[in-house]
Structure formats: structure tokens, C-alpha cells
Amino acid sequence: MTEKDKLFELLVKELNSDLTEEEKNLIRKSLQNDDSFSKQYHSLKEFWNRIHPPDISHRIIDKTEKKLGFTYQNKPVKNNHFIYKIAVVVLLLISLGLSGIFFMGQQNTxxxxxxxxxxxxxxxxxxxxxxxxxxxxxxxxxxxxxxxxxxxxxxxxxxxxxxxxxxxxxxxxxxxxxxxxxxxxxxxxxxxxxxxxxxxxxxxxxxxxxxxxxxxxxxxxxxxxxxxxxxxxxxxxxxxxxxxxxxxxWRNGILNFYNEELFYIVLELERKFDTRILISDNEAGKLRFTAEFTDEPLEKILLLLSEAKTFNYHISNQGVLIRSVK
Structure with a gap:
């Protein structure tokens, strides 16, 4: 990885407010000493903040998760959705060698x-x-x-x-x-x-x-x-x-699962129904299902899954909580 690539990785971290003091100093030094990086740095920040303002965090849900100590499978605390979109823009432009050309506004590129x-x-x-x-x-x-x-x-x-x-x-x-x-x-x-x-x-x-x-x-x-x-x-x-x-x-609105863990299934359900689904323990999350759903609402899907392999669920205004039966 080149020094310029490392600097752009730091830019990604900065947009997520995740820099250490040492990394902040490196960014400042590079901005002062490298005019090319400085132009790309400011153009990229302006571009991204214009078309992708930060998402509003679900503070009530986040506090509830921390208080109750829920455990998740591959569910990071930070907003990976937003972080990843920033990263792929940066890496795409770098990988094509077109970041400077794009942001300087040259024609026919x-x-x-x-x-x-x-x-x-x-x-x-x-x-x-x-x-x-x-x-x-x-x-x-x-x-x-x-x-x-x-x-x-x-x-x-x-x-x-x-x-x-x-x-x-x-x-x-x-x-x-x-x-x-x-x-x-x-x-x-x-x-x-x-x-x-x-x-x-x-x-x-x-x-x-x-x-x-x-x-x-x-x-x-x-x-x-x-x-x-x-x-x-x-x-x-x-x-x-x-x-x-x-x-x-999925192109026809069908959810199709073949021997999938509930941890994976709830990720698909969250995206389809735009709601938060929390699994409180590994025992429930490791349950496996083979199923296909078309127009069924979320509550019916959860009911069918819970009847196939027993688990408890509760639906509220803030989302769904799933627990194993003990």
C-alpha cells in the first residue's frame, strides 16, 4: 500500500470521527505539505457530505441494547452502512487512478x-x-x-x-x-x-x-x-x-432460505421490513430454517418460524426482540 493510499484510509476514518491523535497530526501535516492530497481531501469531503449527510442514530434502541446486554452475530455497533459507502467511493477512485481527475472537473473523463x-x-x-x-x-x-x-x-x-x-x-x-x-x-x-x-x-x-x-x-x-x-x-x-x-x-419479492441460521434470516427481514430485530442469545440465533415467503407480513413470518422451531418474540414500536425458550 502506498503512502497516498494510507492517507485516504485515514480520510475514511476521519469522516467516521474515528481518528487517533497521532493520525490527526499525520492528516494535518499532509494537508500542509501535499497540495495534491489537500485538493482531493477537501473535494472528497465536500462531495460526500453533500450527497450523503450522516444518518440519524437510533439512540433509544442503542441505549436499550447496551443496558440489556444483547448479543449479536456480526452486528457492529457503528453504522457500517454509512462507513462502507464512504470507503467504497474512496477505494474505487483510487483503484482507477481517477480521484484527482474526477474532482478537478476535467472534461471527457x-x-x-x-x-x-x-x-x-x-x-x-x-x-x-x-x-x-x-x-x-x-x-x-x-x-x-x-x-x-x-x-x-x-x-x-x-x-x-x-x-x-x-x-x-x-x-x-x-x-x-x-x-x-x-x-x-x-x-x-x-x-x-x-x-x-x-x-x-x-x-x-x-x-x-x-x-x-x-x-x-x-x-x-x-x-x-x-x-x-x-x-x-x-x-x-x-x-x-x-x-x-x-x-x-428476491427480485420478485420472495424470501428464500435454505438451512440458514436465524442470525442470517433476521438480517434479511430487517432489510425487507425496515425494522430492527434483536436476538438476545446464541441459542436462538443458531436455529436453522429452510423456508420461502412471498407476501407474508413480518408478524406472520415470525409466527411460522417460531412454530417450526420454538423461540419467543415480542414486537414493539422500537422493533422485534427474539429470545430462546428456556
Missing amino acids: PTLHEYHSYSNEVNQFVLSDGTKVWLNSDSYLLTMEPFNGEFRLARLYGEAYFEVAHNPKLPFIIKTPSLKTKVLGTAFNLCSWPNNKIQEIELYEGRIKLEPEQNDINAAFLEPGQRAHFNPENKKMIISQTDADNRAA
Whole structure:
């Protein structure tokens, strides 16, 4: 990692008010001594604060969680949603070497495009190369378009289904944390949520190459009808068969779970119904379910799940609390 890359990582931390005094001093020194970094620094802060004002925190819920001592699976205290959006913008611009060009406003260069879906909605987009993308609820896709250079690059937060326009001379690369998915022309689903350590890729057509960032993990190729689960923490990639005919059922409003833990299921329910769901213990969170839901409301889904494998739940104005039966 270059010194400039380290400085931009510090900028990401600063936008989240997470700098140490030593890091703050390094930023100040760099701003004084590096005019190029100073221009990019101030332009990026102005740009991001303009289009993404900070989210309002759920203070009552946060205080309740701390007081009751709830435990969660992969649920960070900080607003990962906001942090990650900042990080992917910075890293996308750096990786393309276009951050200075973009913010200095030169003409006839690729510009930043942000595609997103709000809570409980699915949006479809067509990129400049003809690639079709469906974005699941609360998902973001960042690109620099029109595409040029040696590849087409995008960064994904959340979940998306892709039908990539075929172009063997210009590979399509999607970056998610610790993983790079490289395709030529194919149809697949990619799921990578910051609060879920497992990344999942299902391939329906064509062929894709998965390249983990760690040098000690071998790349893997997927064929149609295969699914890959990648865990960057334990460096494991598991490839299995999947139903190639059931393409990203979420595009039609269907929630489909196959032997999934309740910890994972509630993350999907939170995004779909835009509500907070708390699990108070690992015993309940580790329960596994196979189920499919279409138009059922949240209360009915919870009722059906609790009857299949016993747990207690309580719904209030502040969200849902789930406990194991003891």
C-alpha cells in the first residue's frame, strides 16, 4: 500500500470521527505539505457530505441494547452502512487512478455513478456497456462510466443480480471486501453485506473467476449451477451445487432460505421490513430454517418460524426482540 493510499484510509476514518491523535497530526501535516492530497481531501469531503449527510442514530434502541446486554452475530455497533459507502467511493477512485481527475472537473473523463435501492425495494439499472443489474434492498453499486481502460470495474455493497454484457476484450470486475469477481459475459448473483462475514456467489450462466485478496488463497472458477461461500476470516471457500432455475428470487419479492441460521434470516427481514430485530442469545440465533415467503407480513413470518422451531418474540414500536425458550 502506498503512502497516498494510507492517507485516504485515514480520510475514511476521519469522516467516521474515528481518528487517533497521532493520525490527526499525520492528516494535518499532509494537508500542509501535499497540495495534491489537500485538493482531493477537501473535494472528497465536500462531495460526500453533500450527497450523503450522516444518518440519524437510533439512540433509544442503542441505549436499550447496551443496558440489556444483547448479543449479536456480526452486528457492529457503528453504522457500517454509512462507513462502507464512504470507503467504497474512496477505494474505487483510487483503484482507477481517477480521484484527482474526477474532482478537478476535467472534461471527457469517466464520472462516478452511484446506483442504489432503498429499504424494501428492488431497482433495475442498465450500465453504459449494456450490463443489466438488479439491486436488492439497501444495496449500492458504484462505477466509473463510461468504462475504459483494460477492464470494467464496479464496487458492490449489499446484494445484486448481474447479466453482464459480453466483451472478451474488457473483463467486468466486481470488488467486494477481500474478494474480486471477474467475468466476461454471464448471469450471476452476488451477496456481500458488511454485517455478514460470508460472501455468497451463485452462477447461472457463463463462467466466473473468484480471486481472494489474500495471496495464500487460491482462485476458484464457478460453472453454471454452482454456489460459492467465501469467508475471509477463516480463509475458506466452499463450492456447492444450487438451483440454477431459481434465479435471485428476491427480485420478485420472495424470501428464500435454505438451512440458514436465524442470525442470517433476521438480517434479511430487517432489510425487507425496515425494522430492527434483536436476538438476545446464541441459542436462538443458531436455529436453522429452510423456508420461502412471498407476501407474508413480518408478524406472520415470525409466527411460522417460531412454530417450526420454538423461540419467543415480542414486537414493539422500537422493533422485534427474539429470545430462546428456556
